[in-house]
Amino acid sequence: MGASKKNPQSGNYLYNPALLQNLDWESVRGYLNPFITNENPGEPWLLVRPLQLEDYDKGLLQILSQLTTVGNIPRSAFERQFWEMMKAGGYYVTVIEDTRDRKIIGAATLITEYKFIHDCGLRGRLEDVVVNNTYRGKQLGKLIVLTVSLLAKKLGCYKMSLDCKDPLIPFYKGIGYKIEPGNSNSMIIRYETPTASGGPS
Amino acid sequence: MGASKKNPQSGNYLYNPALLQNLDWESVRGYLNPFITNENPGEPWLLVRPLQLEDYDKGLLQILSQLTTVGNIPRSAFERQFWEMMKAGGYYVTVIEDTRDRKIIGAATLITEYKFIHDCGLRGRLEDVVVNNTYRGKQLGKLIVLTVSLLAKKLGCYKMSLDCKDPLIPFYKGIGYKIEPGNSNSMIIRYETPTASGGPS
Numbered sequence: 426m427g428a429s430k431k432n433p434q435s436g437n438y439l440y441n442p443a444l445l446q447n448l449d450w451e452s453v454r455g456y457l458n459p460f461i462t463n464e465n466p467g468e469p470w471l472l473v474r475p476l477q478l479e480d481y482d483k484g485l486l487q488i489l490s491q492l493t494t495v496g497n498i499p500r501s502a503f504e505r506q507f508w509e510m511m512k513a514g515g516y517y518v519t520v521i522e523d524t525r526d527r528k529i530i531g532a533a534t535l536i537t538e539y540k541f542i543h544d545c546g547l548r549g550r551l552e553d554v555v556v557n558n559t560y561r562g563k564q565l566g567k568l569i570v571l572t573v574s575l576l577a578k579k580l581g582c583y584k585m586s587l588d589c590k591d592p593l594i595p596f597y598k599g600i601g602y603k604i605e606p607g608n609s610n611s612m613i614i615r616y617e618t619p620t621a622s623g624g625p626s
Numbered sequence: 627m628g629a630s631k632k633n634p635q636s637g638n639y640l641y642n643p644a645l646l647q648n649l650d651w652e653s654v655r656g657y658l659n660p661f662i663t664n665e666n667p668g669e670p671w672l673l674v675r676p677l678q679l680e681d682y683d684k685g686l687l688q689i690l691s692q693l694t695t696v697g698n699i700p701r702s703a704f705e706r707q708f709w710e711m712m713k714a715g716g717y718y719v720t721v722i723e724d725t726r727d728r729k730i731i732g733a734a735t736l737i738t739e740y741k742f743i744h745d746c747g748l749r750g751r752l753e754d755v756v757v758n759n760t761y762r763g764k765q766l767g768k769l770i771v772l773t774v775s776l777l778a779k780k781l782g783c784y785k786m787s788l789d790c791k792d793p794l795i796p797f798y799k800g801i802g803y804k805i806e807p808g809n810s811n812s813m814i815i816r817y818e819t820p821t822a823s824g825g826p827s
């Protein structure tokens with residue numbers, strides 16, 4: 426990794442693209458109609474893959490800004506964060522690219538977390554899900570979320586979790602996520618930070 | 627880190643103990659009566675500090691088993707997970723030790739997560755909070771949670787979050803955590819894993 430870190434080049438992936446092969450799509454077939462997968466996403470020009478360093482130029486930050494405050498992130502800061510994620514490991518930022526115009530049209534992140542509990546288990550979290558408004562109706566939200574959820578399963582996570590707003594509950598229920606009665610509360614504290622631009626996440 | 631990794635010895639901390647100095651306790655003074663801090667936890671024999679490799683022998687896993695399924699974790703697996711956490715960074719497992727009998731009596735973990743959103747921000751999560759039943763009534767739950775929450779603030783997190791069961795909502799409200807209306811749902815998928823012993827977390 427040292428070499429690639431010093432010489433970023435075309436094709437730098439945040440994580441090994443081979444991890445996205447042979448996910449257990451059969452286990453979620455019932456959630457999709459028509460049936461699509463990350464390897465057959467429904468249109469020949471759509472590509473589901475790990476984040477690349479080049480995605481700074483393919484609109485990643487613009488699409489994330491449909492989700493929440495992003496701020497004006499210079500290329501150097503983006504690249505620094507990319508390498509920090511790669512160095513730490515456990516960051517599976519995954520995107521959908523429209524290869525016709527080389528634009529990122531969707532993204533979702535799986536974060537894995539080492540635990541001592543559950544036999545030194547691995548927990549997964551779903552973060553920062555977004556699909557370009559103009560591509561709605563193609564099941565791409567389901568596609569990107571199921572891709573990283575099945576990746577969590579493949580990596581051996583005992584649990585995958587997410588936090589969401591009320592209107593999104595039916596969407597996530599529709600692809601297998603559950604609200605556990607009495608155990609489904611998300612609470613937060615927000616801190617003032619020198620760099621944050623404000624706005625919710 | 628390479629050297630210490632190869633030669634684990636007494637005093638190995640998961641993270642730098644100096645990070646726990648000078649936390650912003652004034653900002654949370656109103657939540658505590660009497661006022662205690664990680665540096666003055668109310669009893670001279672209590673010590674709040676980062677996890678150490680030696681805590682395998684001080685009952686860390688036993689206390690975590692008050693929280694959820696832990697499993698029979700051999701020392702080698704515990705140590706491997708400890709080093710994986712240290713190598714990855716962002717794992718702030720914090721404990722309370724009763725130095726009279728060298729037992730871990732409380733624990734909480736801050737996990738930090740790199741983001742692209744929020745100006746390449748840092749998000750904090752509270753995980754795996756537990757205090758020994760026999761030490762209730764000494765505000766040690768508040769103490770350990772506030773310690774890692776103030777650490778998140780010190781590290782520059784724009785947000786700290788947690789998931790909890792219904793009966794714990796008042797406790798967390800009492801130390802500054804909020805349920806954001808319409809945006810406080812936690813949803814999950816549980817996966818079968820070869821190693822997991824089952825049971826909820």
